[in-house]
Amino acid sequence: MEFKFSPSKHVPFRDTAVLEKVRKITREQIMKHPNPDVKIQVMKDFDVWFMFMMDIFFRIKDAMESGKKLVMILPQPWPLYRNVAYMINKSRINCKNLYTFNMDEYANEDGVIAPESWPFGFTHALKKYFYNEIDPELRPLEKQMIGFTNENFKDYGKMITDLGGADICYNGPGWTGHFAFVEPDAPEVSKNLDEFVKMGPSIVTLSPFTLAQNSLHGSFGASGDIAAVPPKAATIGPAQYLTSKNRLGIYCIGVNGTSTSWQRLITRLSLFGPVTPLVPDSIVQLQPVNVWVSESLAQNIEPDWDKGY
Numbered sequence: 001m002e003f004k005f006s007p008s009k010h011v012p013f014r015d016t017a018v019l020e021k022v023r024k025i026t027r028e029q030i031m032k033h034p035n036p037d038v039k040i041q042v043m044k045d046f047d048v049w050f051m052f053m054m055d056i057f058f059r060i061k062d063a064m065e066s067g068k069k070l071v072m073i074l075p076q077p078w079p080l081y082r083n084v085a086y087m088i089n090k091s092r093i094n095c096k097n098l099y100t101f102n103m104d105e106y107a108n109e110d111g112v113i114a115p116e117s118w119p120f121g122f123t124h125a126l127k128k129y130f131y132n133e134i135d136p137e138l139r140p141l142e143k144q145m146i147g148f149t150n151e152n153f154k155d156y157g158k159m160i161t162d163l164g165g166a167d168i169c170y171n172g173p174g175w176t177g178h179f180a181f182v183e184p185d186a187p188e189v190s191k192n193l194d195e196f197v198k199m200g201p202s203i204v205t206l207s208p209f210t211l212a213q214n215s216l217h218g219s220f221g222a223s224g225d226i227a228a229v230p231p232k233a234a235t236i237g238p239a240q241y242l243t244s245k246n247r248l249g250i251y252c253i254g255v256n257g258t259s260t261s262w263q264r265l266i267t268r269l270s271l272f273g274p275v276t277p278l279v280p281d282s283i284v285q286l287q288p289v290n291v292w293v294s295e296s297l298a299q300n301i302e303p304d305w306d307k308g309y
Helices: 016-023 045-065 081-091 122-129 153-162 208-215 238-242 263-272 280-286
Strands: 038-043 070-074 098-102 104-107 168-171 202-205 232-235 247-251 289-294
Touching (some): 045 070, 081 122, 098 122, 098 153, 104 122, 168 238, 238 280, 247 263, 280 289
Parallel strands (some): 070 098, 070 168, 247 289
Antiparallel strands (some): 202 232
């Protein structure tokens, strides 16, 4: 007897025909995007992270050695960023013309942005794992490595624009398909695509799915402690991404080195589904972009009964 059901009302994107279509995208098909401006490459899992760090480093190296200003919008500054700092130090790259902006930062229920001193915040991590790891004589001015604060929030988009816009913006979807922390189910986010793509820096309510996702991060104990994750966030908007001169998508997040990943379906939906505020990361399809997908995420979506229910 056939059993049918609709996705839960809590699921932001609920078009079952589209979901079924993208579920069937195989490892071989995932690099064949109908839009030639969306260039997708599948890499070994480790290689994606390695190449991500190398991309950041060589963009800095090339710009600094040519005397050019470089403006980067960076995702979560994990400890991996130490590797970029190490290569900068070994190569003696003077970063005086480097400007970085964090994509997002946590905020409390009143919209108060987490201070730099909060050890779980992204501005704290940027300074700890990147800025402070660069030799003092090679660092840019500290004010050039920028995260969201309560003081600069209203001017955050203008600060990027005044520098000529971002030269590179990196991206990768959350469980909901969020871009940065722009959630599909946040009351602050427009469901009208024309309005959505013009959205700039905002304070948004985080989805319960994002609380669950981030509770698996090492910073929060990797223990499912959803109460430990703040309820809101400050984030750049689609406008900052779409006006960047270059874009690179990084799709490779698993669960602690296993093949299990909440990102396998949403990667396909972001890259091959409709462009919609219900999947914010789908805006990657609107501009030329390079996308790196790990082998784990590219593998076919199918039951694995060895893992049980």
